[in-house]
Amino acid sequence: MEELQSLDVLDREILEDARKKADRVLKAADDTLKTRAGEWASKTETDVAGLALKSRERLKQARDEIMARLPLERRRIGHETIETLLAQNTGDFFRGLPRQKILFLLERELAARAAELPSLGLTALFRGLAEAEADAILGRVLPPGSWTRGKDAAFEKEGAFPAIRVDSPFVRVTASIDMLAETLLEEKRAELAGALFGPLVPDLTAPDTPGGTIPGTPGSATPGMPGTPGPVRSSGGGSDD
Numbered sequence: 001m002e003e004l005q006s007l008d009v010l011d012r013e014i015l016e017d018a019r020k021k022a023d024r025v026l027k028a029a030d031d032t033l034k035t036r037a038g039e040w041a042s043k044t045e046t047d048v049a050g051l052a053l054k055s056r057e058r059l060k061q062a063r064d065e066i067m068a069r070l071p072l073e074r075r076r077i078g079h080e081t082i083e084t085l086l087a088q089n090t091g092d093f094f095r096g097l098p099r100q101k102i103l104f105l106l107e108r109e110l111a112a113r114a115a116e117l118p119s120l121g122l123t124a125l126f127r128g129l130a131e132a133e134a135d136a137i138l139g140r141v142l143p144p145g146s147w148t149r150g151k152d153a154a155f156e157k158e159g160a161f162p163a164i165r166v167d168s169p170f171v172r173v174t175a176s177i178d179m180l181a182e183t184l185l186e187e188k189r190a191e192l193a194g195a196l197f198g199p200l201v202p203d204l205t206a207p208d209t210p211g212g213t214i215p216g217t218p219g220s221a222t223p224g225m226p227g228t229p230g231p232v233r234s235s236g237g238g239s240d241d
Helices: 002-095 099-116 131-141 153-156 175-202
Strands: 122-129 147-149 163-167 174-177
Touching: 002 175, 099 131, 099 163, 099 174, 099 175, 122 131, 122 153, 131 163, 163 175, 174 175
Parallel strands: 122 147
Antiparallel strands: 122 163, 163 174
16 A cells, blocks of 8 residues: 555656656747747847848939939930931921022032042932933033943932932042031031020030031021031042942
8 A cells, every 4th residue: 555655656756857847848948939039030120220221222322323324314315305406407407498409509519529530431320319400410510421320229219318429430429418418517516506506505516416407508598507618528539338
């Protein structure tokens, strides 16, 4: 009987000891989890704060870069807008000229280059002209019997305005209203942009700022457009293939 009681006591002691050990393990685990949870929360806050700081820094850097580029971008857009408007003004100006004035300018351009050509063996090509108009100009500029008509499909598709090209075995010259327009744009760019747009125009005289408009032709003038200067030179000697 006493042995049974002793075994019961021993069992209770073993169970009580196991319970206490289990309580200690659970408490240690709970304490560890609380500690880790605190550490994770702190680390998360630190990481979030770091990411927020980096995001603010990147946002500020991007904003600073954008603000730094704004003056250049505004200037670029201004130049592009002015260039577009000047190009449109150029086309409108030449399209508004009387046909006889266009023919006069083309003949003047060709006559300025004719001295570079030999007196025989010439081939003349033209675009944007009736045959009678081209023959009349060529007949007044080139020696009689020195030229025959030629064909060049690529040349006939180029440009928006009339042109005449004269080829010899060694020399090619071209008289073109398109080239005249381009050259006059270069020569009168700043002056005419100022006349058209006034103080809103940025400095267009810098080498990297093309633009301009077309002055008038001899004997005529349009608002803000001086008379057309002398003949515009183009490639005379050699081939412009």
